[in-house]
Amino acid sequence: MSDLAWIDAALTSARPQALGALLRYFRDLDTAEEAYQNACLRALKTWPQNGPPRDPTAWLILVGRNSGIDDARRNKQQALPPDEIISDLDDTESELAERLDGSHYRDDILRLLFVCCHPDLPATQQIALALRIVSGLSVKQIARAFLVSDAAMEQRITRAKGAVAKAGVPFETPGAVERSERLAAVAAMIYLIFNEGYSASGETIAQRAPLCDEAIRLARLLLRLFQSEPEIMGLTSLLLLQHARAAARYDADGGIVLLDDQDRSKWNRGLIAEGMALIDKAMRHRQRGPYQVQAAIAALHAGAVTPEETDWRQIDLLYRMLEVLQPSPVVTLNRAVAVSKVSGPQAALDLIAPLAPRLAGYFNFHGVRGALLMQLGRGSEARAAFDQAIALAGTTAEAAHIRMHIDRLMAESAPKAAQAVK
Amino acid sequence: MLYAILCYHDEDVVGSWSKEHEDAVMAKLAVVQDKLVKQGRLGPVARLLPTTAATTLRKDGDPPLVIDGPYAETKEQLLGFYIIEASGLDDVLEVAGELGRANPGGSYEIRPVGLFRPGSVAS
Numbered sequence A: 001m002s003d004l005a006w007i008d009a010a011l012t013s014a015r016p017q018a019l020g021a022l023l024r025y026f027r028d029l030d031t032a033e034e035a036y037q038n039a040c041l042r043a044l045k046t047w048p049q050n051g052p053p054r055d056p057t058a059w060l061i062l063v064g065r066n067s068g069i070d071d072a073r074r075n076k077q078q079a080l081p082p083d084e085i086i087s088d089l090d091d092t093e094s095e096l097a098e099r100l101d102g103s104h105y106r107d108d109i110l111r112l113l114f115v116c117c118h119p120d121l122p123a124t125q126q127i128a129l130a131l132r133i134v135s136g137l138s139v140k141q142i143a144r145a146f147l148v149s150d151a152a153m154e155q156r157i158t159r160a161k162g163a164v165a166k167a168g169v170p171f172e173t174p175g176a177v178e179r180s181e182r183l184a185a186v187a188a189m190i191y192l193i194f195n196e197g198y199s200a201s202g203e204t205i206a207q208r209a210p211l212c213d214e215a216i217r218l219a220r221l222l223l224r225l226f227q228s229e230p231e232i233m234g235l236t237s238l239l240l241l242q243h244a245r246a247a248a249r250y251d252a253d254g255g256i257v258l259l260d261d262q263d264r265s266k267w268n269r270g271l272i273a274e275g276m277a278l279i280d281k282a283m284r285h286r287q288r289g290p291y292q293v294q295a296a297i298a299a300l301h302a303g304a305v306t307p308e309e310t311d312w313r314q315i316d317l318l319y320r321m322l323e324v325l326q327p328s329p330v331v332t333l334n335r336a337v338a339v340s341k342v343s344g345p346q347a348a349l350d351l352i353a354p355l356a357p358r359l360a361g362y363f364n365f366h367g368v369r370g371a372l373l374m375q376l377g378r379g380s381e382a383r384a385a386f387d388q389a390i391a392l393a394g395t396t397a398e399a400a401h402i403r404m405h406i407d408r409l410m411a412e413s414a415p416k417a418a419q420a421v422k
Numbered sequence B: 001m002l003y004a005i006l007c008y009h010d011e012d013v014v015g016s017w018s019k020e021h022e023d024a025v026m027a028k029l030a031v032v033q034d035k036l037v038k039q040g041r042l043g044p045v046a047r048l049l050p051t052t053a054a055t056t057l058r059k060d061g062d063p064p065l066v067i068d069g070p071y072a073e074t075k076e077q078l079l080g081f082y083i084i085e086a087s088g089l090d091d092v093l094e095v096a097g098e099l100g101r102a103n104p105g106g107s108y109e110i111r112p113v114g115l116f117r118p119g120s121v122a123s
Helices: A003-026 A029-052 A056-074 A093-099 A103-115 A125-131 A140-147 A152-165 A176-198 A202-208 A210-225 A230-243 A269-283 A290-303 A311-327 A329-343 A345-359 A363-375 A379-392 A396-421 B011-015 B018-037 B089-102
Strands: B002-011 B044-048 B054-057 B066-067 B078-084 B107-112
Touching: A003 A029, A003 A056, A003 A103, A003 B011, A029 A056, A029 A152, A029 A345, A029 B044, A103 A125, A103 A176, A103 A210, A125 A140, A125 A152, A125 A176, A125 A210, A140 A152, A140 A176, A176 A230, A202 A379, A202 B011, A210 A230, A210 B011, A230 A269, A230 A290, A269 A290, A290 A311, A290 B018, A329 A363, A345 A363, A363 A379, A363 A396, A379 A396, A396 B018, B002 B011, B002 B089, B011 B078, B018 B044, B018 B089, B078 B089
Parallel strands: none
Antiparallel strands: B002 B078, B002 B107, B044 B078, B054 B066
């Protein structure tokens, strides 16, 4: 590995822990970021000459902390936190490295992730902030992923940082209840990042797909810190199993390929193995949770060698469980697909009929309804449902997705109709 | 003599590799491994999934205690291993050096193998 590639990987992997520790020292995001930035610059200058330090993370924290203190002393207006917090200035790197193994470091990283998901921030700002602060992506990279201009993204992140600064950094060590609340908020934010990447299609795939990798990296990081949290295992498993299908999910033009039509040989077996191992571990805890149930559904899909081998009965049961854990008409809509496979399209149609008032504005409701009507041979009603779906589609990709449904079901219903005549 | 080369590295660093970097490393390692195969010196090779997928069974109690995560929380983790036929320590160090040049960073622990059964698992 070249020096630069090595340093780049070391800085990326050290960032959450180092920045998290600096945030604990300085209690201010901007100060911590600047201190970390300075430490990185020093690393780029000295590591190639002197070789990498024994513990890069400890080195970055030490150098960053000293630089932050120097800065604060130089421009007097900025008050430093009380001495007892940063009094251990004479730490040697190795002493600090020893201490990093302690309990601090879990809460440091969790805090860093948690300040990004402040409830006042809209989801898009939470994600942008986390990608900037925790992942260390440049504003330009994030702007590309969100398909907005650099200036707009810069403004969005500045605004988000302002909100975080105003809210104050929760620096005290969290209690058990707070910790689990923080974990849940952070897990939801990581899932949002993943979905930003996962929902890409067409020309945006190359720009947005890396968000999936980043979300998986963050999920693995979180799981390393909280090894026995079944829901974090579930989340990581879910992301891995979804992402395993990435290479099969798009056609040559970037259109979405439906699960049934995907070339399963293109699924990433390594990611599937890891996802399966994690859901397997999680289930042993017997503490159900929405991420685990969704991961279990994804695992049933991933384990089916052909679409016909999919265990729809089990998937139906899991969706029922999800309906209890996380009641939502969209979950019921998803269950309808499983029900149609197990009990036929009429049963599925009956299941979703009561959802109409709540999902009337959701394009996929009409899409699923159209598909079921089509299977029942009610062509004109199906067509009307599909038209409604296309009218409600938020993006051209969604509209294209529904059109594909139409094409597919038209093609499928033709031979079936012929058989019925016989 | 058979030796195990146990591969330790910071899995966060390895997890931060770009796809291109990962492919480049694997390609370089394949060259070294192919050479060892031709010499009839390469035994089983394994790359382990991240330690987040690990479970530890403490068997000093009955029933044994099942713990999530790896046996030890360390800065560098056991990420894989090679089994190599070598004439002695110098020889296996040379092989390890070559593997290390293909994949720098981290450490190899070299352990002579006491009992080896190739087993019957297909890859």
